[in-house]
Amino acid sequence: MMRKKELKLVITFHTTADAMAMEKVCKLHDAPGRLIPVPRSISAGCGLAWCADPDCRESLKALMAQAGVKEEELHECMV
């Protein structure tokens, strides 16, 4: 059965390693979200992104700042 698409916060990174670091940090702090391939509507590249509920934006930004993980951009799109 096809999964229904929902509006999500999608955080993109400059490198795959940054996305992996984000996953590690989020797991460590029990923060919400998961790794996904960067949605095609955002980029023609084939990197990874962090996907979470839009209302987690501020808490994830704070966590990234604390852990030294630099995002490329924060998007909201259907995933």
Place this chain on the structure above:
Amino acid sequence: MNLSDSKAKLTFAGIVCGLVAACLAYFGNPANMAFCIACFVRDTAGALGMHSAAAVQYARPEIIGLICGSFLIAVVTKEYRSTAGSSPMIRFILGIVIMVGSLVFLGCPLRMVIRMSAGDLNAWVALVGFILGVCTGVLALKNGFSLGRSHEANAGSGAVLPALMAGILILAVATPLLKFSESGPGSMHAPLMISLIGGLIFGAFAQKSRMCFAGSIRDIVLMKNFDLICVIGGVFVVMLVYNVAMGKFVLGFNTPGVIAHSEFLWNILGMYAVGFAAVLAGGCPLRQLILAGQGSSDAAVTVLGLFVGAALCHNFGLAASGTALNAETQEIVAGAVPAAGKIACVICILVCFVIGFTNKRKQ
């Protein structure tokens, strides 16, 4: 048209690419080499005189079409982005590694899938190595591997490789400068216009669908995401139908005429090197050509590595030979990987480990 917002559309993109490959096989490309990035880059390197293996010299319009197709669709749909600066010389080495591994196995991941669809069990054996290689690459990613970020570059930088490819096409059509094989795989090809149009279509669809053999397995291993494998599935199914319909499906190992060998260990290790290096470089050989077309100078450097790797393989006798039928005795002569090729393959795997586990993300 958005080709990537559903698995059905991604499968459709794979079917179109599979149809292109089937057409090229029908119109004269070598058996089971309907569309092989490594073989065709190797042939093009031969046409340019980078190596002197007389049987594999032909400026393959498919390669030119792929890069230019990706370039044109990226420009038209405003996705062209000229970027550069992510460890170019390491990517150059990875390009060489990918080519050495491919020519030890005798094919890139795309040809591996095409060979699998024709019943070549050696390709199924090699798939094990390819998956293990991708998994090792994923392990490196989890361990913090990074070649650093790329940056915006002058718009012209990303257009250099497509322009060079267009230049090769002009040289091939309008001058006698390039070399052409008179026998062997390099002499077997579809008509130029069909190859070129096929390459352009394949390149455009691969750019839109982000088709990538290493990426599809990486996404499954890393995120249990099955989107990209749908594209590969489309190619496989179309080529399977084509091979069965044309009586070209032969299940077995020692199949003369398909340009393959049955040295299991080296089929596995060759594709292991390709899978590992492809994850480190951010994509399989096909994906490198597509990324280079849409403006990545880093991918373009990897493509140059593929060309140099092809030259090294044939100048230093690293490439494997395919199982063949002796026309006089009617005996099957087994293909093999030369000792130099085995040593080079092991060195390439070691190089991947060094690159994969020493280049770390800066905190």
